[in-house]
Amino acid sequence: MLPGNRNQEDAGFIxxxxxxxxxxxxxxxxxxxNKHEWISVKSSDPDHILVYGANSxxxxxxxxxxxxxxxxxxxxxxxxxxDINCLTMLxxxxxxxxxxx
Numbered sequence: 651m652l653p654g655n656r657n658q659e660d661a662g663f664i665x666x667x668x669x670x671x672x673x674x675x676x677x678x679x680x681x682x683x684n685k686h687e688w689i690s691v692k693s694s695d696p697d698h699i700l701v702y703g704a705n706s707x708x709x710x711x712x713x714x715x716x717x718x719x720x721x722x723x724x725x726x727x728x729x730x731x732x733d734i735n736c737l738t739m740l741x742x743x744x745x746x747x748x749x750x751x
Contacts, residue, residue, distance in 0.1 A: 702734040
């Protein structure tokens with residue numbers, strides 16, 4: 651997977667490859683979540699994938715990328731929330747993170 655930032659109107663995109671880069675698919679989170687300037691991708695195992703970015707927002711999959719859920723870290727400072735600089739999903743209930751306030 652690859653996070654990215656193209657321009658202000660379309661602030662982020664997420665792409666994945668399953669064939670070593672021969673082809674790429676876009677992941678389009680629901681409710682225009684692509685606007686959150688994605689910073690990085692983490693995966694603790696093939697089933698748990700996490701993409702995180704600005705304003706405390708992240709999307710995650712616990713089924714290997716078949717479905718995605720939008721979420722954010724509540725009450726994390728700033729007017730739009732903190733940037734998530736490191737967030738690791740160990741399983742559906744256990745997460746470690748570092749925020750830039």
